[in-house]
Every structure is written in structure tokens, then in C-alpha cells.
Amino acid sequence: MSDTILEMRNITKTFPGVKALDNVSFSVKRGEIHALVGENGAGKSTLMKVLSGVYPYGTYDGEIYFEGKECRFHDISQSEAVGLVIIHQELALIPYLSITENLFLGNERAKNGIIDWNESVSRTKELLEKVGLYESPNTLITNMGVGKQQLVEIAKALAKEVKLLILDEPTASLNEKDSEKLLQLLLQFKSHGIASILISHKLSEVSKVADSITILRDGATIETLDAHKDVITEDRIIRGMVGRDMTHRFPPRESNIGEVIFEVKNWNAYHPIHEHRKVSDNVNIKVRKGEVVGIAGLMGAGRTELAMSIFGRAYGSRISGQAFKNGKEIDLSSIDKAIANGVAYATEDRKAYGLILIEQIKDNITLANLEEISEAGIVNEPKELTVTREYRDKLNIKCSSILQLAVNLSGGNQQKVVLSKWLFANPDILILDEPTRGIDVGAKYEIYTIINRLASEGKGIIMISSELPEILGICDRIYVMRDGKIVGEMTAKEASQELVMKYIMTQEAIEQ
């Protein structure tokens, strides 16, 4: 028997307009813990989705060998059948069912369709013991904490006779004690010969438990480090993750920065459902006229939550803090007030929050400022057509007509429609949340050009982005967020990928 349990060869996966994985090769040895690291969007989750059959055979190029046999998975059940189980970041448990019911969901202990509850419950007890969870099998998932739910997920994987366990950011939402317990469990599985792939942003954990570390960047394998041979430090991993090449991906810009145009002071917001969880923790940020300010951080760091809570309290509860425009305090208590005060927010999720997909381009562009093209509540259609065509030309939206439905546009053009909508609302402060997510390089360049033009017109731009090169390439000043707090601030000159990454990743941030 060979030493390798899994081998992925030359995997390439393209989405419309974007190459998510480019000739990636990746292999896992029998009984090891193999960490997979990389920036957001580096392709980690895509690679795991290819592996587990979420993207079925035929939608990607390349080969997958599991225990020496070539595998062509068409869905998850086929990959699970060979012993390959993935635990996603968002737990896939059903909250109002018990532990037992969840463990054997789709895999019921049944004869002729009738469930044998005695066997199910006794199997559950065994499995729970293995993962060190001492709960009654009849406990409902909804009554358990996230840490325990994570253990149930793992028990569920064990119920399926797992040989290779894939964990996508398992400790992202766990506290330190639960994280530690989980890592111990992985080590214990390792001693029983179960291999794991661990996707994590917490580099301290990675360097603690991993036998090998594979680094992905921009959809390509950069290197695989062997923890038993190489000396692995967090800095070493970060260097691999961010790379060094900064090509001409960003249009040049003359910064012409003026007075402070917008300032947020002592901003606090809580999670709308988990009311004790603070999503914005005493945030102070400001932006000047003509300045592009970046907010870097991981997903879940609270950047979107901050932006949306500022934008007319579109997110969060018990929001407190002050907002100033040109030195005067402004009222941002509702979205229409925020827009009236010249604040705009272009969402990170254009399909769910940005566009009315079943409507025409023109209807989407004018939606946030219908007053501008109407008199006494009646829309002046000729005027609407004129202005929407102007924006189509100005932002180079590629479409057959402005009467085309938004759903039929490519991602980059949809993003331009969202931007057009907010430009038409004529804001002074524009918050852009991941403005280039999921769009191709060419369209990205165009978006950067638009951002530059807006800045040169004297608007204040706040750009949230998970892509560090983009933050460094576009912004004049950078804030770093973690756990709802601003943990770092630096000018573009001071900033480097390593420095930003350090603030993002390091548990003990260097306070300035």
C-alpha cells in the first residue's frame, strides 16, 4: 500500500470569467494532518469542493486519486462513500432535530424504512464518547453551543467510516478552550490512522498540529512545507501566502487629499440575534476628501457589519456612536437618511443585496434616486433613459440595451450597474464592500479606474477588501479590522502585505 491516501493532479477550475484554480496539485499522506492555507479567494474552498464532489466530475480539469484509485465524484454522497468527509464552515446540522437524528440523517439505521431507535441511540453514545462529547443523544442541536455542534459534525463524519476528514475553518467561531479540544481530537484521530485536511487562518494552530502545510495563492499551489524537515514560523507561512510580485494590476493615481469629509466616532453595534455579541467594538475611522481608505481583515472580522451599521443601521442592534460629515454631526438612523446625507454603500453580495435581478438595467440604476428623474411622484421616462445611458457609457457597461435584465449580465457588468446606482445617488462618501469580488482581471482594472476617478472628484471612498494586493494597490490609508475592532492603521507608504497580514493574523496585535 502506498504512502499517499489522496492525490489531486493538475486541477483547473474556471468560473465564468475567473480562473479559480490553475493547475493545482495537492497530495495528502496516510494518517497525517495536512494544513491548507492561503488568503481569502486563494482557492482553498474551491479545491475542497472539487475534491468532495460539490463541483461534479466534468466541471473541472485534472485527476483525483484516492487510495490509488481514480475517483470521479458526481456528488457528495459518492465521495462520502469512499470515506472522504468534509465539514463546512457553516455547520450543516438541522437545529430542531436531536443529536441522534442528525448523526444518521441520510444514513438512517433502519429496516424496511422503519428506524431502529435503540440501535441508533446506542451507536450515537459510542460516537459521542469517541469525540469526547458527553451529552444525551436526545439533546436538540439548537440547545448546544457552537463548539459542541462542531463535535457533533465530527461524530457524524465518524459514523460514515471516515478515512480523510476535511475541516474548513473549524475553529473560526470557537473559543480557545474548544479550539484546543478540537485540535487534540485531530491528533487523536491521527494516531488511529485517520488523515485530516485542516483549512485555517489561525497560523498558530497550523504550526502546532500540522505535519505538512500547502500554501495556495491566486488559485495556484505555491509550495508544500514539511513540518518535520523545514523550520516553520508564522512569518514563513505569511511570506508564502502573500507572495512578492506586484504587477501592473492597478491604474496609476495622483492622490489629492483634502479635509476630513467623514468621521465615525465610538461606533458600537451588536449582533441582531446573538445580542451579547459585539460586531463593532468602539470603532473610530475617518476619511478625507479625495482619499481612498481601505479596511482589511478576514471574513467575519466585522467589516461588512460595520459598514452596514453605519449605512442607516441596515445591520445590527443597539447601535451607538456618532457620525460627522464635514465636521457636522449627521443623522444616519435610517437608510433613506443616510442616502440623503450623502452616504452610499455598495454591497459585497450584489445578487442578494445589490440588484433586482429580474428588472432592467435602467430600473436598477435609478432605484436609489428616483426623485432625481421624477416630478410629483411621476417618473420622467425620457430623462431616465438619458441618464441611464450616460452611466452605461461612462462605466462601460457591456449590454445589448439598458432594457436588458440585470440577471443576464456578467459579474463585472452587474457590479458596474451597482456602482452606477450609487453614483447616480450622488454621494459624497462611498463605501465599497468587496467591489471586485468574483470578477475578472480586466473588469477589476475598470473598477479601480472608476474608484480613482471618484476620488479625484473629491469624494471620500472607503473600500472593504479581502484581497491584500488590491488594498495596497488602491488605498491611501489602511485600517485593519479583527473581531469587530480596528487593530491597526497605516498609510500606503508604511504598508506592506506582511505588515497587514501580521495585524490580521497575530493574536496579540501591536497597538499603535
Added chain:
Amino acid sequence: MKTLSNLFKNNIREYGMLIALVAIMIFFYFVTDGILMRPVNITNLVLQNSYVIIMALGMLLIIVSGWIDLSVGSIAAFVGAIAGVMMVKWGWNWALAMVVCLLVGGLIGAWHGYWVAYVKIPAFIVTLAGMLIFRGLTLVMVRGEAIGPFPVQFSRISAGFIPDFFKMQGFHLTTILIGIIVSILLIWSDLRTRQNQMKYGFEVTPFYFFVAKQVLITAAVMGFCYLMASYKGIPNVLVIMFPLVAAYAFLTNQTVIGRRIYALGGNEKAARLSGVNTPRLLFLTFVNMGVLAALAGMIVAARLNSATPNAGEGFELDVIAACFIGGASASGGIGTVIGAVVGAFFIGVMNNGMSLLGVGIDWQQAIKGFVLLLAVFFDVYNKNKSS
């Protein structure tokens, strides 16, 4: 140059239901030996369906917003009962009572709208409760008997016809005159739209197609007016209904509030993040529905000349079906006023035609059910094919 079949294909979605309506009218015209198109029957068709059409206007807005209202039949009955109590038992002035009735309708709509828009209880549940509540309250108010008769001014809403200024024997010339005015207005507005479209460089249908369309519309309007003029002229109800249809068509197409309702139904979150006060808008669509249901309730009461406990029973189904047959989408964001009106007439013609043929109420229901499913299937099929 486009071929005729190409034109037909491109416009089948828009005119499909209209073509179906014409087809079903021709069908019933022949199988009823022409009774369907007799002046008295056409007038009856308008009288019988006016309240469905009026409620369909409000229902369309609610369906476009992404919800539904099951309570409209009960609201209509309840308001009819209130009208009966106020006018017959208390002897109130009929005009004052009507204003109060519309207010009551608005309040009931506000009640539903509050639960749906602000407390976020699904409209299906809220209006199902409303359906039971207001049906029950109707029974409480009329105590199982019919209240009537109404003052003659009130019952004239449904039973009366507009006066004729020419006093010609057996022919209502004023009706023809109104028909001519309406035809001219329709042609003028269509022409203006077309000119605007050409000015802004949009592709328009060929001129011969445009002319043919105008000829057909004018023929339909004038034919309709001629038939009514041969009986007693335009019924009063039509004087209420037609401007309402025009106003709601305008509201949905040309106004800010109309745009926002479509945006709300198309993607509520995106609409909210674009500054649309979505809860208030949703609340208002329910208030609007309540007022229109109240108006319909009064028309029904006036037509029966009494307030009865089971007035308006099953109306909600005809009204909702009219919207869906007319191309509205159950998931919101899609639907037109004209579509809903055509849908209502479609159901009306089926009811009327089957009654003329002596089809029992049992079979009528079953056939209507199949037709609803078929119409929506046709719509879904076309949508899938075009995308």
C-alpha cells in the same frame, strides 16, 4: 424585415392572455348561439365582474410585492354589512356612509398590513385569520338575515346607467361618443409612447403592426360601446371601474411608488438597501387593498340591494386567480394591471359562458381550476423557453 411569425413569437408573452381571452369569447359565442355577445349579456358581464376587477387592482400590487391577501372576500362582506347597518338600520346619508365604509376598509387593510409589514408574520397567515375574523363579524352584524333594501341612490351604483344626453329611442348615443373619445385617447397615448421610443432609438414594432394593433383596439372598444349602447348604455359601475384601472395602470408604470413596489417584490433586501422604506410600502399596499375591497363590497351590496351574510364568499379565489392568469408571479416582482384585468375578464367570460350553457356550479369550479393551472403552466413554459 421581421416576419410575421417572428413578431408573433416576440409578442406572445405580452398578448398571449389577450389572445386566449378573444379565443374563449369566440368559442362561447358559437356554442351559446351568440347569446354571449348579446348587449344585455355583455352589460351583465361588466356588472358581474366589476368587483373582481376592482379587487384585482389591489391584489396585483400585493402579489407584485411578493405576498397574498386571502381576506378580501370577507372584507367585502363585512363592509357591505356595515353599509347596510348604517344606511338601512341607522338611516345615515348614503354618501357619508360610503365614505365611512371606505375608511373602515382602509383600517382593516392597515390591521393586516401592520402584522405583515412590521411584525413580519407571513401574509398568508395574517389574511387567513382576517378572512375568518371578518366573515365571523359579518355574521354577527347581520345576524343571519339580509339587511335591505338600500336607498335608491346607493343601489344605483350597481343597477344604474349613465344618462343619455341625446334621448334617442333604443340607442344610447352618449355611450358611442364616450367610446370615440376613449379610442382617440388610447391611440394618442400609444402614438406618444411609440414616438418616444423611436426618439430614444429603441426598436419598435413595424408601423403596419402598430396600425393593425390600433385598428383592433379601436374595433374592440367601439364594438363594446355599440353593444352597450344597444342596451341601456354604460353602467355606472364602469364609470368607477374604468378610471380606476387606468389610474392603477399609470401608478404601476409611471410613478415612483409603482417602481418601488416592483423593486420590493423583485428583491426586498436590495430595495431596502437602496433607501426604499420597505415596511411602510408593504403596509400601504395592504391599506390600499382594504379600501378597494371595501369599494367592491359596497358594489356587491348595491347590486344585491341587501347586505347578506355570505356575500363575497370565494371572491378572494377569483381575484387571486385573475392576477395569476394575467401573468403575475407568485414569487413577486412581476405582473401587470392590464394582465390582471384581462385575467379577471377571462374568468368572468368562463363563468358566464358556462352558466349560459347550463354547466353546473360543480363542473364550473373544476374546469376553472384546470384553466388556472394551464394558464400558469403556459406562462412558466414560455419563461423557461425564453431564458
